[in-house]
Amino acid sequence: MMTTPPSSVPPSAPLGEPRVRRHDLQPQHRRFxxxxxxxxxxxxxxxRYTLGDEVAAFEGAFAEATTRRHAVGVGSGTDALxxxxxxxxxxxxxxxxxxxxxxxxxxxxxxxxxxxxxxxxVRRDTxxxxxxxxxxxxxxxxxxxxxxxxxxxxxxMAAVRQLAETHDLVVVEDGSQAHGASWRDGAHWRPAGASxxxxxFSFYPTxxxxxxxxxxxxxxxxxxxxxxxxxxxxxxxxxxDPFTSxxxxxxxxxxxxxxxxxxVKLQHLxxxxxxxxxLVESYREQLAETSIVFQAEPDGRRSAHHxxxxxxxxxxxxxxxxxxxxxxxxxxxxxxPTSLHEMPAWRPFVGADDRFPVAEELSRHALxxxxxxxxxxxxxxxxxxxxxxxxxxxxxxxxxxxxxxAKASARPDLAAExxxxxxxxxxxxxxxxxxxxxxxxxxxxxAHATRQSVCIIVPVYNEEENLPTTLDAALAALDTLTxxxxxxxxxxGSTDRSLxxxxxxxxxxxxxxxxxxxxxxxMGSALRAAYAATSKDWICHLEADMPFxxxxxRVAARYFDDYDFVSxxxxxxxxxxIMWRYASGDYLETLVRGTFHYxxxxxxxxxxxxxxxxxxxxxxxxxxxxxxxxxxRTDGWFIDTELVFELIKxxxxxxxxxxxxxxxxxxxxTVSFFSPIPIAWEAIKYRLRRxxxx
Numbered sequence: 001m002m003t004t005p006p007s008s009v010p011p012s013a014p015l016g017e018p019r020v021r022r023h024d025l026q027p028q029h030r031r032f033x034x035x036x037x038x039x040x041x042x043x044x045x046x047x048r049y050t051l052g053d054e055v056a057a058f059e060g061a062f063a064e065a066t067t068r069r070h071a072v073g074v075g076s077g078t079d080a081l082x083x084x085x086x087x088x089x090x091x092x093x094x095x096x097x098x099x100x101x102x103x104x105x106x107x108x109x110x111x112x113x114x115x116x117x118x119x120x121x122v123r124r125d126t127x128x129x130x131x132x133x134x135x136x137x138x139x140x141x142x143x144x145x146x147x148x149x150x151x152x153x154x155x156x157m158a159a160v161r162q163l164a165e166t167h168d169l170v171v172v173e174d175g176s177q178a179h180g181a182s183w184r185d186g187a188h189w190r191p192a193g194a195s196x197x198x199x200x201f202s203f204y205p206t207x208x209x210x211x212x213x214x215x216x217x218x219x220x221x222x223x224x225x226x227x228x229x230x231x232x233x234x235x236x237x238x239x240x241d242p243f244t245s246x247x248x249x250x251x252x253x254x255x256x257x258x259x260x261x262x263x264v265k266l267q268h269l270x271x272x273x274x275x276x277x278x279l280v281e282s283y284r285e286q287l288a289e290t291s292i293v294f295q296a297e298p299d300g301r302r303s304a305h306h307x308x309x310x311x312x313x314x315x316x317x318x319x320x321x322x323x324x325x326x327x328x329x330x331x332x333x334x335x336x337p338t339s340l341h342e343m344p345a346w347r348p349f350v351g352a353d354d355r356f357p358v359a360e361e362l363s364r365h366a367l368x369x370x371x372x373x374x375x376x377x378x379x380x381x382x383x384x385x386x387x388x389x390x391x392x393x394x395x396x397x398x399x400x401x402x403x404x405x406a407k408a409s410a411r412p413d414l415a416a417e418x419x420x421x422x423x424x425x426x427x428x429x430x431x432x433x434x435x436x437x438x439x440x441x442x443x444x445x446x447a448h449a450t451r452q453s454v455c456i457i458v459p460v461y462n463e464e465e466n467l468p469t470t471l472d473a474a475l476a477a478l479d480t481l482t483x484x485x486x487x488x489x490x491x492x493g494s495t496d497r498s499l500x501x502x503x504x505x506x507x508x509x510x511x512x513x514x515x516x517x518x519x520x521x522x523m524g525s526a527l528r529a530a531y532a533a534t535s536k537d538w539i540c541h542l543e544a545d546m547p548f549x550x551x552x553x554r555v556a557a558r559y560f561d562d563y564d565f566v567s568x569x570x571x572x573x574x575x576x577x578i579m580w581r582y583a584s585g586d587y588l589e590t591l592v593r594g595t596f597h598y599x600x601x602x603x604x605x606x607x608x609x610x611x612x613x614x615x616x617x618x619x620x621x622x623x624x625x626x627x628x629x630x631x632x633r634t635d636g637w638f639i640d641t642e643l644v645f646e647l648i649k650x651x652x653x654x655x656x657x658x659x660x661x662x663x664x665x666x667x668x669x670t671v672s673f674f675s676p677i678p679i680a681w682e683a684i685k686y687r688l689r690r691x692x693x694x
Contacts, residue, residue, distance in 0.1 A: 019329030020370050020379045023206055027374035028272075031625050032264055035535045039260035051234075051253055058259040059217070061266055062201075066193045068219040070226035073254025074233050077176045077202020080216035081109035083232050083252070084198040085144060087225050088170045090115050094143040097169070099129040100341045101359035102148050105202075106174065107346045110146065117349045118142055119341050121356045125296040127151065127309065130358070131159050138167045145169045149178035149192050151295055151335070152208070152276075152306035157183055157195040171195075173219075176202035177306040179209040180273040184300035192304070193219050203262055208276070208304050209269050211258040267484065268537060270451050272373040274561045276305040279375055283308065286384035290391040291317070308371040309335050315364040322367065324390045330383055333368040449557035453484035454621075455536035459526040460489055464497040470542075471505050471512065477550035478511065481557060487512045490530050493520030528632060539627060542619040555657055556621050564652040566621040626652055 029036070043054050055073050063071035074080050085096070092114040098106050100119040107117045120134045128150055145164055147155050157173075164171045173196035175181075181192040193199035203215035220226055228247075231238055236247035265272075280303075284294055293311040297303050312318035318334075325332055339359040341350045370383055456474050460467065471487065478485035489502040491514065499516060506512040515529055527541055538560065540553065556566040620643065630646040647654060 018331045020331060020375075020383055022331040022333050022368060022370045023372050024374070025205055025210070025372075028210075028372070031374060032268065034628065035264045036261050038535070039264050040257055043256045043260045046256075049256060052256055054256040054263070055254050055259045058254075058263045058266070061263060062217060063219065065266065065269075066191045066199070066219055068194060068199070069221040070219070070223070072218045072220075072226060072229040072233065073259060074216045074218060075252035075254065076214040077174075077200060077204060077216040078105045078109050078112070079233075079252040080200035080202065080218045081105065081146075081172065081174060082113045083229055084172050084200045084218050084220075085110070085113040085115060087229050087232065088144070088172065088198055090144060090170075093141060095139060095141045096144040096146050097129075097134050097137060097142060098146040098340075099148050099150070099359075100339045100356050101127060101336060101362055102150065102340060103176075103336065104340070104343070105176075106146060106148055107340045107343075107349075111346075115144065116141075117340065117346060119346070119350060119354070119356070121358050122362070124358050124361070126153060126298065127295050127362060128153060128155050131156075131163055135163055135167070138169075142167065143170060145171050146174055147171055147196055148174040149176075149181060151309050152178055152181055152304035153295060153297060154178050154181045154183045154192045154301055154303075156298070156301065157190070158185060161195065170197050172197065173199035175199050176204070176207065176216075178304050179207060179306075180269050181304035182302045189302070198225070203258070208273060208306050209262060209265055212261050213255075213258060215254055215258040215262065216252075217254065267453055271537065271561070273304050275373040276371060277303075279371060279373075279377075279380055280305045280308060282377065282380050283369065283371075283384060286381070287387060289393045290387060292387065292391075305371065307335060308369045309366050310369060311362065311365045312367055313365070318365055318367050321387065321390055325383070325386055328386050330386060331370060334363075335366055335368050337363055339363050449481050449554045450560050451484075452482060452538055452560055453536040454478070454482045454486075454538045454540060454553075455530075455534040456485070456487045457527065457530040457534075457539060457541035458487060458489045459523055459530070459541065460491045460494060460498045460502065461520055462494050462496045462498060464494075464501050467498060467501045467505070471509075473550045475509060475511065477553050481553055484536070485511065486534065486536065488515065488530050488534055489513070490515045490517065490526040492517045492522070492526045524632065531627060535624070537624055538621050539624055540619055540621045552657070553619070553621070556619075556655075559655045559657075560623075562653065563655040564623040564626045565647050565654045567654075567656050568619045622647070623652075626650060 043049070046052070046054070048054070059071040059073050063069065072083075074083060090096070090113050094115045095118040096110045096115045097118050097120055098110060099122050101122045107119075110117045118137055118139070120137050121130050122128055123130045129148060134145065145160065147157065147160050149155055154175075160171060163169070173193055175193040178192035179201065182189045183192070183195075184190075185195075193201060197220070199219040201209075201217050201219070203209055203211040203217070205211060205213065218229055220229075231247060232249045233252045234249075235251055236245040236249035238244070238246055280294075291313045295303075295309055312321060322332055322334075339356060339362075340346050341354065341356050341359070342363075370379065456478065458467075458470060458474065463470075467489075471489075474487050478487070487509075489506070489512065491499045491502055499514070502512075502514045506514045513533075515526075515533055517526065517529065530541070531539060552568055556568070559566050622643070626647070629650060630643070632643060632646060
């Protein structure tokens with residue numbers, strides 16, 4: 001049954017409960033619960049509860065995501081820093097350059113590894129280590145530089161490497177707050193963690209990539225150091241000799257259950273970071289008139305937006321704003337109330353002449369606002385409205401309802417977008433395969449259009465002639481669409497050789513799977529079975545006869561970050577006049593032409609008070625996380641329309657792109673003049689079922 005999204009803002013909250021939390025882990029768990037539970041069950045059923053294949057699989061996936069040769073999983077991010085410095089040759093008394101405006105584990109790890117923190121002030125704009133001051137702080141005992149990426153923003157690693165080469169320093173990146181962040185190195189973007197001699201990451205639960213407890217990892221390219229690290233995390237033992245310690249060491253292993261959970265979330269990291277970015281952009285826009293200052297994001301660096309730390313004009317204003325928001329049920333947090341040089345534990349490492357004016361100012365001015373991927377736009381609006389009110393800004397214009405008489409002039413952007421989409425359809429029809437989505441600026445023609453995973457569902461009933469052509473095209477599409485894709489054939493009671501053909505292809509290609517239903521249970525039943533059998537980010541279903549070029553899926557992938565549902569629409573001379581006149585606001589013309597050419601759709605329009613063209617949708621791409629919340633019950637062809645209706649009720653972001661059809665691959669169409677009759681009957685039953693609900 002469809003439920004209210006967990007990130008919605010309640011009008012009021014129980015006594016003591018905030019209306020908007022600064023961070024909330026529960027919505028994310030609900031979002032990925034099915035995948036996480038399946039992964040944990042896999043570990044428990046394996047009987048291997050330390051290290052093993054699950055840990056190795058995640059290490060390999062994270063190394064690939066960060067372009068490193070090796071990844072060694074350990075028990076925490078702090079252990080990752082300690083072991084990284086130890087294996088890189090840190091000797092007792094060696095100084096390690098590090099920012100003073102940083103979390104406690106930075107200094108704690110340096111001391112635990114035997115080094116001495118050489119604390120340095122930070123920049124006022126980025127809140128990151130001031131490299132000019134770091135260069136001034138280098139002394140005869142300085143051996144390491146701890147490059148701490150803070151609040152999601154990476155350091156300028158080109159400048160870091162230059163400083164390290166000048167002073168012969170070992171660079172250890174601390175990427176614990178920068179999972180998925182990147183920086184531009186010439187013509188290429190490099191992920192955080194890819195540039196230091198070693199890099200350490202924490203997977204503490206609140207991180208962008210968070211476990212269900214403590215976990216960490218070390219990244220590097222050196223084979224010898226990687227082998228030594230695998231021993232240091234396990235009592236100094238070596239592979240093949242489980243009883244002998246060859247080096248004095250304790251134990252710090254990445255737990256297989258945590259590795260399994262992290263493996264699930266890693267597949268969704270890019271999307272979650274995109275959601276964070278969209279929220280931060282909304283904050284920036286809505287607070288532009290206030291005195292709030294945001295962490296700068298210089299050109300050539302992409303923040304992962306781990307924490308939204310802002311700076312108030314002065315301490316008095318900051319403290320008053322905290323009280324104002326708290327009184328209205330909005331949680332905030334101060335990062336960091338005390339810099340490292342001010343803490344009793346690390347004062348012995350601070351010289352009498354050391355000064356840290358910027359860090360001390362930030363500690364008195366900084367304020368973290370609510371931010372996590374599942375935070376709703378309504379919650380952001382509530383927070384920003386209260387901040388604007390605090391600063392005495394004029395009320396921000398709300399999203400107003402468009403008056404009926406103003407519809408034509410209210411949608412010029414949609415009309416322009418429609419025209420661009422028609423142009424894209426013409427390019428595909430002409431054989432000009434689109435390159436990867438524009439946001440991947442380094443992509444070459446033929447590169448993947450998205451890093452999100454995709455399952456292409458092919459429901460089949462007596463399609464043995466069409467299947468080879470369709471499957472061949474689908475495999476080719478997956479090669480350029482995503483690095484993580486599969487094809488799921490659902491054979492629904494076919495009486496020809498469709499099942500045999502499907503199994504033959506599945507035997508040859510590991511990315512193809514087959515579900516078999518003994519009897520023809522209907523399109524809706526087939527699709528729901530497929531939904532339950534896959535865990536990919538996006539689910540695409542299409543017709544087995546596929547009268548269009550699957551290159552259109554690459555066009556659709558451009559909208560994955562901004563929409564929840566992307567569908568193809570059959571573009572012909574008539575639909576061009578109907579759908580795209582509708583998009584530009586010409587509703588009278590839409591009604592006249594639609595009455596003649598799509599009569600039964602007008603019937604559905606009257607029944608539901610909504611315009612939707614379901615029969616001519618050529619493919620449907622739905623975001624899995626939203627699809628799981630919908631209550632789809634139809635067994636027959638009306639499933640297409642029911643899906644769209646339910647998505648609209650869930651306030652899903654829907655995008656329709658035009659598709660030019662070609663001749664059918666083989667066989668005859670099963671759609672006849674009378675086809676709308678059973679669909680219309682299913683529509684009536686659907687509407688009656690909705691009326692009966694409380």
